[in-house]
Amino acid sequence: MANEPIRPSTPDGTAEQSRSHTTTPAAGPLRRVAAFAAGAPFTALVAAVEVAIATAALGVPASTAPVAVGLVAFSVYAADHVADAAGDVGSTPQRARIALRYGDQLMLAAAVSYGLAVALAVGAGPAALALVLVPGAVWVGYATDWLPTVAALVAPPGSVSVPRLKDVFLLNSAAVALAWAVAVVAAPMAFAGVPVDPTDAPTVALLFAYVAARSFVDVEVPNVRDVATDAAQGVSTLPVVYGVAGTRRILFGVDAVAGGLLVAVVATDAASGGVVAALAAGLVVSVTVTALADRLDGSTLGVAPDCSYLVAGAVLLAIGP
Amino acid sequence: MCVKNGMAALSPLSVALLVAVTVGLAAAILAWRERPEPGATWLSALLVGQVWWATFLVFELEAATLPAKALWYDVQWVGVVAVPVGWLFFALAYTGYDRYVTPFSVAAVCIVPAATVAVAAAGDPGNLLATERVVRETAVGTFLDVVPGPLYYIIAGYTYLLGAVGSVPLLQLIRDDARPFRGQSAALLVGTAAPWAGSVAYITGAIPIPGLDPTPLVFVISGVAYLLALSRFRLLTLAPAPRRRARQLVFEQLHDPVFVVGTEGYLVDLNESAAETFGIDRRAAIGQPAASAVPRYDAVRDLADGGDKPRAIPIVGRDGRRPYEATVRDVVDDHDRTSARVITFHDVGAYLGQQQRLNVLNRVFRHDVRTETNLIQGYAERLRSDATDERALSVIDRSAGRILELSERTRTAGKLFDPTEEYASSPLPDVVDEAVADAREIDPDARVEVGRVPAVAVSVVLRVVLKNLCSNAVRHNDGASPWVQIDATVADDWVDVTVADDGPGIDPAEYDVLDRGTETPLRHGSGIGLWIVKWGVDHLGGRIDFDEREPRGTTVTVSVPVDRSGVPSTDR
Numbered sequence: 010m011a012n013e014p015i016r017p018s019t020p021d022g023t024a025e026q027s028r029s030h031t032t033t034p035a036a037g038p039l040r041r042v043a044a045f046a047a048g049a050p051f052t053a054l055v056a057a058v059e060v061a062i063a064t065a066a067l068g069v070p071a072s073t074a075p076v077a078v079g080l081v082a083f084s085v086y087a088a089d090h091v092a093d094a095a096g097d098v099g100s101t102p103q104r105a106r107i108a109l110r111y112g113d114q115l116m117l118a119a120a121v122s123y124g125l126a127v128a129l130a131v132g133a134g135p136a137a138l139a140l141v142l143v144p145g146a147v148w149v150g151y152a153t154d155w156l157p158t159v160a161a162l163v164a165p166p167g168s169v170s171v172p173r174l175k176d177v178f179l180l181n182s183a184a185v186a187l188a189w190a191v192a193v194v195a196a197p198m199a200f201a202g203v204p205v206d207p208t209d210a211p212t213v214a215l216l217f218a219y220v221a222a223r224s225f226v227d228v229e230v231p232n233v234r235d236v237a238t239d240a241a242q243g244v245s246t247l248p249v250v251y252g253v254a255g256t257r258r259i260l261f262g263v264d265a266v267a268g269g270l271l272v273a274v275v276a277t278d279a280a281s282g283g284v285v286a287a288l289a290a291g292l293v294v295s296v297t298v299t300a301l302a303d304r305l306d307g308s309t310l311g312v313a314p315d316c317s318y319l320v321a322g323a324v325l326l327a328i329g330p
Numbered sequence: 331m332c333v334k335n336g337m338a339a340l341s342p343l344s345v346a347l348l349v350a351v352t353v354g355l356a357a358a359i360l361a362w363r364e365r366p367e368p369g370a371t372w373l374s375a376l377l378v379g380q381v382w383w384a385t386f387l388v389f390e391l392e393a394a395t396l397p398a399k400a401l402w403y404d405v406q407w408v409g410v411v412a413v414p415v416g417w418l419f420f421a422l423a424y425t426g427y428d429r430y431v432t433p434f435s436v437a438a439v440c441i442v443p444a445a446t447v448a449v450a451a452a453g454d455p456g457n458l459l460a461t462e463r464v465v466r467e468t469a470v471g472t473f474l475d476v477v478p479g480p481l482y483y484i485i486a487g488y489t490y491l492l493g494a495v496g497s498v499p500l501l502q503l504i505r506d507d508a509r510p511f512r513g514q515s516a517a518l519l520v521g522t523a524a525p526w527a528g529s530v531a532y533i534t535g536a537i538p539i540p541g542l543d544p545t546p547l548v549f550v551i552s553g554v555a556y557l558l559a560l561s562r563f564r565l566l567t568l569a570p571a572p573r574r575r576a577r578q579l580v581f582e583q584l585h586d587p588v589f590v591v592g593t594e595g596y597l598v599d600l601n602e603s604a605a606e607t608f609g610i611d612r613r614a615a616i617g618q619p620a621a622s623a624v625p626r627y628d629a630v631r632d633l634a635d636g637g638d639k640p641r642a643i644p645i646v647g648r649d650g651r652r653p654y655e656a657t658v659r660d661v662v663d664d665h666d667r668t669s670a671r672v673i674t675f676h677d678v679g680a681y682l683g684q685q686q687r688l689n690v691l692n693r694v695f696r697h698d699v700r701t702e703t704n705l706i707q708g709y710a711e712r713l714r715s716d717a718t719d720e721r722a723l724s725v726i727d728r729s730a731g732r733i734l735e736l737s738e739r740t741r742t743a744g745k746l747f748d749p750t751e752e753y754a755s756s757p758l759p760d761v762v763d764e765a766v767a768d769a770r771e772i773d774p775d776a777r778v779e780v781g782r783v784p785a786v787a788v789s790v791v792l793r794v795v796l797k798n799l800c801s802n803a804v805r806h807n808d809g810a811s812p813w814v815q816i817d818a819t820v821a822d823d824w825v826d827v828t829v830a831d832d833g834p835g836i837d838p839a840e841y842d843v844l845d846r847g848t849e850t851p852l853r854h855g856s857g858i859g860l861w862i863v864k865w866g867v868d869h870l871g872g873r874i875d876f877d878e879r880e881p882r883g884t885t886v887t888v889s890v891p892v893d894r895s896g897v898p899s900t901d902r
Contacts, residue, residue, distance in 0.1 A: 116363065117356070117561055124355035128348035131385045132340050134392070138385070145359075 044103035047312050048090055053083035055315040058322040064197040065325060066216050066284045073129045074200035077141060078192055080126035084119040085144050091115050101311065136199040178245035186224035193220045212279040215270055219288065222267040226260050226295055227314035233302045234310045253303045260299045267292055283328050291321030341471030344391045346547055347384045353553030354381040360560045368571035369424030376416025377556060382409030384546040391471045399474045400463055407450040411443030411485065414492035417522060421496035425503060426574035439492070446485045466541050475541030486533065493526060503570060511570050513563040521555035524548045587675040591620040598670055608647045630656040630673055642678050650871015650891045652679045682847065683865055687747060689849050690861050691740065698736060698857065702729045739858045742794060746865050755787040755893035758825060762816055765796035769804045773812060776804045781817035786825060787893045795866035796827065798859045799886055803831035823892045832883040841876045
């Protein structure tokens with residue numbers, strides 16, 4: 010009721026809404042732009058570079074794949090940042106503030122970006138279209154909540170609980186890594202209209218495994234930064250479960266696997282020397298970032314793992330495939 | 331690995347279509363995100379239909395062989411038929427006609443589109459969709475030139491039909507007062523008119539490139555229009571859908587009874603409250619002469635539109651007799667012609683009662699209490715000089731007693747006006763017995779006779795009324811043994827209770843004041859007892875009559891409705 014008195018909620022007589030709150034200081038325009046760029050646009054750039062490297066590694070003709078995958082990455086991450094803005098305030102306050110303030114504009118940009126990616130895919134043919142539609146279809150599935158509905162139909166409610174993929178330990182990072190690997194390896198072929206030749210299969214498989222392993226590391230490293238908030242929210246990540254030192258050992262192991270895959274590439278002559286050199290340079294950056302994981306500050310740790318691809322791309326540009 | 335660079339080979343037509351895909355899909359995503367706002371799902375269905383059509387037209391253009399082109403041509407039909415269906419149901423849901431958007435109506439509307447897709451999927455048996463397909467190479471692209479078959483014309487006509495039906499409610503919005511809705515509907519109509527124009531141009535052969543259907547190309551315009559409507563005019567976040575229902579709801583749920591009377595004097599509509607309050611059958615009343623349904627129509631019909639100061643008209647309804655103020659408003663159309671009059675009845679009983687109560691309490695304090703206090707003060711002075719003055723003591727004692735009684739009755743009157751008070755019902759004989767017992771207590775010598783009292787239920791408020799009448803009859807009687815007779819009769823759900831006495835009679839000025847409802851410093855009643863009787867009767871929606879008895883005395887008749895709250899009603 011409107012006339013109900015506001016009852017003080019504390020012994021000092023202040024009500025919740027009249028007490029002062031500590032807010033993080035607002036950043037200057039330049040820092041805001043930097044914080045925005047470090048989010049979805051940076052991820053989009055990394056995705057584009059990854060696909061360009063994969064294009065060179067697979068030896069398929071140049072196509073619009075890097076641009077399209079970059080656009081999809083932008084729209085997926087921008088939409089995700091808008092959707093999870095309230096929950097991200099603790100871990101990435103700058104990015105969350107932008108997402109809250111410019112939510113509608115970011116969603117418009119994400120929608121146009123995805124539309125553009127689909128248009129590029131349509132121009133490249135049915136296979137490319139099918140590939141680009143996957144994230145959209147997943148999003149529709151999530152947004153319409155048909156997964157829990159189906160689960161509730163199959164099993165009576167209460168007997169089996171279907172957890173969100175995002176909350177399942179290891180499976181969440183593995184799923185993201187696999188999605189990246191599929192996109193990065195399949196896009197160059199789909200957009201160039203190249204069918205998988207049996208003779209090319211080892212190259213495709215090695216590259217797929219390499220990208221999956223590397224992506225897994227890139228996803229888990231920023232979790233070192235979020236260890237406190239994740240633990241508080243009950244989200245299980247490698248640093249939460251095994252501690253920072255344990256996480257570092259595991260990630261070194263995964264990087265070692267990636268290194269082994271590179272050796273296999275060299276041994277089977279599956280890719281050119283330039284590509285192997287570029288991937289090796291990226292691996293070195295990744296190992297370095299993993300080693301320094303607990304000593305880098307939050308915002309640096311958010312972008313540092315992905316920088317390995319930028320280094321690899323620069324190397325590839327410098328020495329040629 | 332073999333080399334085929336797709337982008338380099340794209341025809342100009344395909345590039346234009348890709349722009350349509352981009353804006354169309356972006357708008358579809360934004361629309362989908364607005365669910366469950368009214369129309370959001372259908373708008374995204376419409377836009378996905380457009381994107382689908384444009385997408386597979388690109389595939390058709392870029393395919394190398396006739397069978398491949400024919401395949402992609404057939405796939406396009408899914409998008410082609412989705413567009414008008416999405417449009418129709420979007421327009422209905424968005425403008426608040428969502429009662430037409432049911433699983434049944436959707437299924438019915440989808441029959442022709444589904445049949446078309448089925449024919450296309452079956453490879454167009456009997457050349458229903460296309461009688462001839464040839465590959466036509468032009469400067470803008472290589473596409474399938476189709477000679478339409480009979481089903482093609484059917485689905486085309488059907489598309490135009492759905493498009494026209496959907497545009498009607500949106501065109502109404504364009505004339506709306508609210509600017510956001512005008513902007514929204516203008517953008518939507520541009521978005522729809524553009525593909526139509528393209529389609530008409532194709533069917534009439536007005537396109538310079540023969541065989542080219544420009545409709546999907548024009549989706550660029552509609553996509554931009556929908557994007558604008560969504561982002562600039564807040565198409566789905568500010569949808570007009572609830573307005574229709576809200577306005578309807580206000581009319582239906584309004585506490586005041588409302589009648590709508592056409593210019594020819596026939597009843598056009600009435601709300602729930604009107605039917606309920608005056609016990610009118612809505613179905614039967616609509617279309618009847620207004621005089622047969624609208625209470626006191628003769629008195630209210632001549633009220634000027636918002637002119638004269640409204641006067642309270644007593645009307646007997648389901649809650650008994652209550653005073654109403656009627657207001658009349660003209661319903662004026664866009665050409666300033668009066669098409670109907672809206673008559674609203676406002677129950678002012680509570681308001682009038684409160685006014686009277688303030689008036690009377692004011693008088694009680696200003697006059698009655700003051701008079702008694704003066705008396706007490708005067709006789710107290712006499713006591714000071716002669717402490718043994720017994721008369722002074724008894725005058726003070728009686729005066730104080732009257733003030734106490736006034737205070738008690740004021741409390742009783744206050745209870746009658748308590749809006750939270752819920753009054754139970756009680757059998758009439760019990761109510762009468764209590765009033766009689768009360769009167770006998772006041773004067774044990776009083777002869778109180780009770781005639782036939784039918785056993786009907788009445789509100790317990792009648793107890794207050796009868797107690798006051800009986801105690802007044804006994805108290806103000808100057809005879810040695812006062813006589814009071816109580817009788818009751820029932821007719822047509824109304825109870826008439828008469829209280830007759832052989833006292834000196836009530837001063838006509840007293841009940842004249844009750845009748846007029848207002849007191850003035852010069853014309854006022856004495857005490858508060860008769861007012862309590864009046865307020866109690868008013869509360870019950872009844873009426874009260876005073877008559878002189880021969881040779882002496884008064885007969886008071888109280889008519890109140892029988893209390894039916896405890897009885898399961900049959901006519902509601």
